[in-house]
Amino acid sequence: MASASSPLDTVVLTIAHSLSAVERTFYKLPGSAIIERYVRSSHQNDPGRTFLELIIFFLVVRTLLQSRTRADSNNAKNFIEFTEKEIDELVEDWVPEPLSRPLDDIEAAELAAVPVVAGPNGPHPTLVNTGKPAINLASLNFTGLANNEHIKQRALEAMRKYGVGSCGPTGFYGNFDVHIQCEKDIAEFLDTESAILYWQGFSTISSVIPAFCKRGDIIVVDRAVTLSIQKGMEISRSTIRWYDHNDLHSLEEVLQSVEKERRKRKGPLTRRFIITEGIFERDGTMTDLPKLIELKQKYKYRLILDESFSFGSVGRTGRGLTELYNVKLICSWVPVPLDYVLPVVSVLDLRMLLNTSVLMLPHMYSQLRCPRYWLLIIELH
C-alpha cells in the first residue's frame, strides 16, 4: 500500500509545495495585499460573485485584444469565399468601362464654341475663333479695372519684390506681409473685424462651410445656390434643409419647422446656418438682406452670405449688399471672391462679434494646399 500511495503522495506534496511557493511569491509582490483584499471583499463567500467578476474580466480582455480596425462587419455577411483560381478567372473576366467617353458631336461643337480671347481680355477683345474684335458681355469685369495701367504697374512692382509664387502654404512661410496687409485692407473696406484671403473663388466657400458646419449641424439654404456652396455642404455632412429660391416666406416656414422639430426632439442646441447668395449667379436675383437679417435674428441663425457677384458691383462705393441696404451685419460671414472685380484673389471676410477669429483661422488654412497670391487691394480705395 505504502509503495502504491507514494507516487500519489509525491504528486500531492509537489502540488502543495508549489502552491505555497506561488502564494509566498504572490505576497512578496508589492501591492498584492490590495488585490487580496479586493478579491476577499468581492468574493464574500459567494462563488457566484467571483464567477461574475471573472466573466467581466475576460470580456474586458477580449475587447482590448480585438482589432481596432475592424473588418467591415456589414460586409462580412455579404462576403463570398472564392478560391484563388476563381478570383483569377473573375479578374480575367472583368472588363471596366472606359475612363471617359469621347465627346459626341454636340459636345465637341459646344467646346469649340467656347470663346478664346487673343491677347488681353477686356471690353473689346479680339477672338481667336473668328479673328475679329467682339463686344465682351461674357467676362466678369464689372468695374472695368482689369486692364487698369496703375494696377498693372503696382502688380509689376510686387512681382519684382516677391517673385510670382509664394512657394508654400500660409502656415509654412507662405504668409507674406502683403497678404496680411491685404486682409487688413479688406476688413477695413468692409468694416469688419478681420478677413482672410483664399486663392480661388470656388474653393473659398466650399472650404469655409465644412470648416464650421459639422455633422449634426443644420444648414438652411436657398434652392438655387451656386455649385461651390453645394459642394461645401456636401463635404460638411450637415443636415441640409432647402427653401424656395429667394422666397423669404418659404425660408420662414422652414425655420419654424426646424424649430418645431428641435423642440420635439429636445436635443442639444446645434449650430444653425442660413446660406445664400447676395446676387445669385444663376439668375441675377438679389436677396432682400434686411428681411433676411430680421429672420436670422429672430430664429438665432448664423448667416453666410456669398457676395461673389454683389461685392464691388452694388452699393454707393461698391461695398456690396450691406452698403446697398445700409445694414450692419453682426456675427455673420460674407465670403466675397475678389477675382471678378480685381485680379486673382478671393476673400472671406469674417464678421465676428467674438474674438474667435484668431482661433479659427489656422483651421481653415489647413484645408488649403495652394499658396495665396499678392494683390493690391489699395486700388479699391
Place this chain on the structure above:
Amino acid sequence: MALNRGSSPTSSIFKKQKHSPSSPPTAASYLSALSQADARARNAQRGTPTSTPALSLSSSLTTSTEDTVLTEEDGGNSDGLAIPVGKPPNSEQLYTTVHTEFGHCYNEEYRHISQHPQGAPVPRHVEQDPPYYILFSTYISYLILIVLGHLRDFLGKRFRAQSYKHLTPHDGYAPLNSDFDSFYTRRLKKRMDECFLQPVTGVAGRTISLLDRYTPDCNQTQIILDTRTRALNVSSYNYLGFAQARGGCADAVEESMKRYGVTSCGSRLEGGSTDLHTLAESVVAKFVGMEAAVISSMGFATNSTFIPALVSKGCLIISDELNHSSIRFGARSSGAHVRMFKHNDMEALESLLREAISQGQPKTHRPWKKILLIVEGMYSMEGTMVDLPSVLMLKEKYKFYLFVDEAHSIGAIGPHGRGVCDYFGVDPRKVDVLMGTFTKSFGASGGYLSGNKALIDRLRIRGYSGAYTEAIAPPVLTQIIASMASIMSIDDDGSVPGAIKLGLHPSSSSSTLHQVVDYPHPGPISQRALPHWLSLPLPLASGAEGLMRLRRLSFNSYYLHRGLDKLGFITYGHPSSPIVPLLLFNPAKMIMFHRMMKDRKTPIVIVVVAYPATPLVTSRVRFCVSASHTKEDIDSVLMACDEIGDVLDLKHGLSKGERWSIDEVCRRAVELVHIPDHEH
C-alpha cells in the same frame, strides 16, 4: 538675438545663460557656444576675398552688375547668407542670380543625376523605430498635455466664463467651435504657434526675410515688429529654385503683364480663356509627355474638382492611406466607393484588388464600373516614392485606371525633371492621368491634369473647374511656360518668331500643335510652340541652366538625406526626394528644434509637422531642399542638426560605431552622394 524675443519663460532663461559662461554647461549654452564658433569659422574661412567677387566682376558685367551685387536692403552679411563662402569665383563664372535668391555654386562636383537604375528593385520604405523610452516619453507628454488642457477647460469654464464664451452656447446660439473639436488647436497647437504662420517678406528663395514677432500673452496674439531677420530657407516648396524676382523668367512675366494684364476675367468656359491658356496647356502636355493637359488655378482644387468628373457612383477609388487631403476631398465628393491600402505596400494593394474585383460592389455584387487607383508620385510628409514599376505591373493584370498625383515629384525628380515616370524610365502614357502642381517646382501656382485628348476634352466640359473657377492669371501662366521651357530647353528650329498664328483653340490646339511638335518625349520644345514674344536668355533657352538646377537639386537631396543618416538621425523617405523628414517624436522637441535653428548665428527656418498631418508619435521636421541651396548651405544645416541633435537626444538611427562625424560628412559629401541606392 532677435529671435529670442519670444516672451515665453524658456527664452529668457536662455539669455541669462548666454551671459554667464561660468555657469555649468547646459544644453542652451553649449549650443550657443557652438553656433558662435561656427560663425567664427565661417568668417575666418572667407578671409580677405569676401568683398571681391562682386567688385572683380563689375568690370566684366555692365547692366547685370546691379543685380549681382544686390542684396537685401539690410545689406550686411553678419548672418553669412548674403555673400558666398568658400573659393572665390574666377572670371569665367558669371553671376546671373542673386545669391540670397539662388545660391552661387560653381563646383561641378556638387551635381548628381536623379535616376532609378534600370532593373534594380525599388527600395522599400522602412520605418525605423526609436528606443522605447522615446516612445514612452512621447505618449506621456501627450497625456500630460491632454490632461492639463482638459483641466484648464474644466476650470476655465467655471471660473473665467467670459474668456470661454465662444465655446459655450449664448443668446440662443450654439458655440461656433465645439470645445471638443477645437481642443487640439487650442490646447496643443496654440502652444507651438511660434512655429507656424510666420509672416515673411521678399522672395521665398534660398533665403527668406522673416518679420520678427513676439507674443505678450502665450500666443493669443502675435505682435509684428519692424525688424527683419534673414534666414536660410529649407522650408519652401522651391525645388528648382524658380522663386526669383529677377532673371529670365521674371523678365518674361513682366513682358506678359504688359501684354496681357494681370487677370483673365472669368472662368475658362465663360469668357476667361485666352490664347496664353491654350499655349500653356500644350507646353504642360509636352513637358509631362501626355497628349493633352488641362490647367486649373489652384492645386488643391485640381484634385477636388476633377476627380469627381472621372468617377461616379458604381466606381471604386483605391487610395493610398497617406494621400493628400485634396484627393480625399475629391474622392469623397465624387460619390464613388473609396477603399484605402497600406502606404506603398504592393502586396496589400494586390490583395485589395483581388478582393474588390471578385466581390464586386457591396451588397449587390455587381461588377465595378471602373476602378481608379490614386497614388502620389512623392508623398509630402514622408518623402517616399511610389513603386511605379510594380504598380504598372499590377495595372496590366487588374485593368484598373491609374491616377498619379505628382504635386511634389514633377520637376523635382528624374534625369529630365519630368517626375516619377522619368525617374523610373517609364513611358508616361502608360499612366492614365498625371496630375501635378506648379507651386512646388516652377515658382508659380495652380495645377494641371494630363491624359489622352478624349479624357481631357471630357474634363474640360464636365469638371466644375471649367465653368465655375476663375482661369489662371496670365503672369502666372507665363512663369509656368518660361520655367518649363527652360527645363525642356528650346529648340530654335529656324522658324521666324511670330510667324505662326497663336492661340489655337482648345479642341483643335493640342492636335495641331502635336503634329508640329513631334519630338521624342523628354526632349526640347520647339520655339514655335511658345509665345512669339517670349525670349529667354541663352543659359535658360539652351537648357543648360535647367539641367544645372536639376542636378544641384538631386545632389542636395541626396547629400542632406544621407548626411543626416550618417550623423545618426532617423529619417524617412527616398534619398532623391527633396523632402527630407527628420523624426523628432516628442512634441516639445518640435518647438525647441525650431527655435534653436532660428536662433543660430546663421538662422535656419524649418517646418515642423505633427498630428494630424502625421501619426501622433512621429512628429517630424520636414526639410525641403532646393536647387538654390549651395553645398555650404547644406553643410550648415547638417552642422546645426548635429549640434541640436546632441542636445535634444535625436540620434537614434545608426549605432554609434557606424556614424560619421560632421567633419567627415562634409568632407566626403561627394562620395556619400554617389553611393548606389542599394548599397547605402
